[in-house]
Structures are given as structure tokens and as C-alpha cells.
Amino acid sequence: MTYLLLALFGGLSGVTTVLFGFGGGFVVVPVLFGVLNSEAVGGxxxxxxxxxxxxxSTCVMIVNASLSTRRSARSGTLLKDWLWPLAGFIGIGSLIGAVAAGFVNGSVLRLAFMAYLAITIADCLLRRGFVSHAAESEPRPLSAMTRGPGGILIGAIATFLGVGGSVMTVPLLRRCGLSMTQATAMANPLSLPVAxxxxxxxxxxxxxxxxxxGAxxxxxxxxxxxxxxxxxxxFGxxxxxxxxxxxxxxxxxWAYVGLLGVVLVSMGWA
Structure with missing residues (x-):
């Protein structure tokens, strides 16, 4: 039954990867935490x-993000000007975040994960430009500060929490004038350095x-x-x-924000 549960939620992570740019972390982390923490499985x-x-979660993200990136490249939804050098700086931040996570208690990591979700949901709902997005003829380019220090911060936080960074890159790119389809497609290649x-x-x-x-x-x-x-x-x-x-x-x-809310609640009950 546990194996079937993991496969089903793997399918859900595949769906969210394609439609929302979630490389798997928001689905995989709460579910896998609950399974591994259960005495019936491993205790x-x-x-x-x-x-x-x-x-x-980060390992699953390598596969999910790679496959989705390949599909987006074939369909022409990737915008190179918003990918590089942001992806490079995210990679630098990823190393910092992964090393830091090794020195932090897992319970603290879980609370940080939940706080991160709550702040992101509030930001999407309260700040203009995400839900109430107005299409623009020419998307705004990223500033040097956003690409450099901003990219390092995204990579560090994302890898520290094992979530891929889509929860930061999607709102960021959307406020630059990209549609949800474009922003979520871009989230996957930007998650690869993290993964x-x-x-x-x-x-x-x-x-x-x-x-x-053990083995x-x-x-x-x-x-x-x-x-x-x-x-x-x-399959998803x-x-x-x-x-x-x-x-x-x-x-x-709205569906993007709603999914973040579902994951936050599920993590609180885990």
C-alpha cells in the first residue's frame, strides 16, 4: 500500500511539474516525511x-525538471533572456543552501518549510501582479540585482528546503510580465541547478x-x-x-496559490 501511495503522489508531482513548475518538492516532501516517520514503515x-x-525530493526533481524542460524547449515556451545568467547564480546559492541544511535540525527544517509557504501565499494574494496580472506586450527584463544576489538567495533557500525554487521564480517572472504558462515553463530549468x-x-x-x-x-x-x-x-x-x-x-x-495552501495544511498535519 505504501508503494502505491508513493507512485500515486509521484504522478501528482508530475502533473504539478508540468502545469505549475513544482519540481516535486511541494508534493514529495510532506508525503515522504509522513511515510518515513510512520512506525509501520520505517519509524x-x-x-x-x-x-x-x-x-x-531534490533527486526526484532532477528527472521531473529535466523532462519538463525538454518538452518546453521543443514547444518554444522557454525564454533564454530570463534563464541566463539567473540559472548560474541559482546554482551558486544552491551549494550554500545544501551545505547549511546539513547543520540544521530536521524539525527546524520542517518549520522553515511551512513558514516559507505561508509567506509566499500571503505575498501572492496581497501584492499586485500575480493573481491580478495584466498582460503586457513586452515583458520587463530582470535587473542585475535580481539576477545576481537575488538568484543566489533563491538557490540557497530552495535547496535548504528542497523545494526547487519555483515558488520564488514563478511569482518573480510573472511580475515581469510573463504569462502563467511562460513562468511555470521557465521554473523547471531554473530548478535544475537546485536539484x-x-x-x-x-x-x-x-x-x-x-x-x-542501511541498504x-x-x-x-x-x-x-x-x-x-x-x-x-x-505518467503524471x-x-x-x-x-x-x-x-x-x-x-x-489561483490554482497555483491554492496548491500552495493545500501543501501548507498537509505539512501542518504531518
Whole structure:
């Protein structure tokens, strides 16, 4: 039953990757934390379960974000001027965030994850330019401060929490004048530096940790969970591909905020 649950939520992560730019973290982290923290499955302590959930999430994101980026590149929805050099600075910040997370208690990491979601939801609802977006003929370019220090901050926070960064890049790009379809498509390649750097770092720090997780792990990454979540995600992405560009922009924005709310509540109950 647990395997089926992981595959189903993997499918949901595939859908959210394609339609909302969520590389898997917002779906995978709460579910995997609950599964690993359950005595019926493994009974990992809450701090360790959270580290494993975040590490496995970043690993799933590599596959999800790569496949979605490939599809977006083929369809022509990627805008190179908004990808580089922002992606490079996000990669630098990712290394900082992944190393910092290795020194933080898992319970603190969980609270930080929840606080991050709450602030993002409030920002999307209270500040103009996200839900009440007005289409512009020419999107505004990113400033040097946003690309440089802003990109480093995005990478650090995203990797620290294992969420891919889409919750920051989508609102950012939308306020630059991009549609939800464009902004969510761009979120996936911008999440790749987070996923790659985060996964490598969690594998190393997990291997050096005194916690003995046993077979089926590379560092903090749970290989069985990774395989099940990735398999489900592949089916979910194929299912969601037919809806790309067909959802009204305002409804797309409301659905994005609503999903963040659902994840926040589920994490609070975990």
C-alpha cells in the first residue's frame, strides 16, 4: 500500500511539474516525511525523516525538471533572456543552501518549510501582479540585482528546503510580465541547478553523517522512494501535457496559490 501511495503522489508531482513548475518538492516532501516517520514503515525520527524527504525530493526533481524542460524547449515556451545568467547564480546559492541544511535540525527544517509557504501565499494574494496580472506586450527584463544576489538567495533557500525554487521564480517572472504558462515553463530549468547541487550535497553529507540508514540509501536519498516517485511522475507528466496553454491565465494563478495552501495544511498535519 505504501508503494502505491508513493507512485500515486509521484504522478501528482508530475502533473504539478508540468502545469505549475513544482519540481516535486511541494508534493514529495510532506508525503515522504509522513511515510518515513510512520512506525509501520520505517519509524525514522522526525529530524532524520525530514532530511531524507528533502534529499529524495531534490533527486526526484532532477528527472521531473529535466523532462519538463525538454518538452518546453521543443514547444518554444522557454525564454533564454530570463534563464541566463539567473540559472548560474541559482546554482551558486544552491551549494550554500545544501551545505547549511546539513547543520540544521530536521524539525527546524520542517518549520522553515511551512513558514516559507505561508509567506509566499500571503505575498501572492496581497501584492499586485500575480493573481491580478495584466498582460503586457513586452515583458520587463530582470535587473542585475535580481539576477545576481537575488538568484543566489533563491538557490540557497530552495535547496535548504528542497523545494526547487519555483515558488520564488514563478511569482518573480510573472511580475515581469510573463504569462502563467511562460513562468511555470521557465521554473523547471531554473530548478535544475537546485536539484543537481542539492542531490549531490545531500548524498555526501548523508554518507558522512553518523546516522545509519542501511541498504537502499545513497547518503540521505531513499532509492526505493525515488524510483516509485519518478515512475509515477512520468505518467503524471504525460497526462498533464495536454493541458499546457489551455488553462485561463487567472484560473491558472489561483490554482497555483491554492496548491500552495493545500501543501501548507498537509505539512501542518504531518
Amino acid at each position: 525514522l525520527s522526525a529530524p532524520v525523516a525530514m532530511h531524507v524527504a528533502v534529499a529524495t 543537481l547541487v542539492g542531490t549531490a550535497t545531500y548524498m555526501v553529507t548523508g554518507a558522512l553523517d553518523n546516522t545509519r540508514l 537502499g540509501y545513497i547518503g540521505y536519498v531513499n532509492l526505493i522512494a525515488f524510483a516509485l516517485l519518478t515512475l509515477g511522475a512520468w 507528466m504525460r497526462l498533464a501535457a495536454r493541458w499546457v496553454g489551455r488553462i485561463p491565465d487567472r484560473l491558472h494563478a
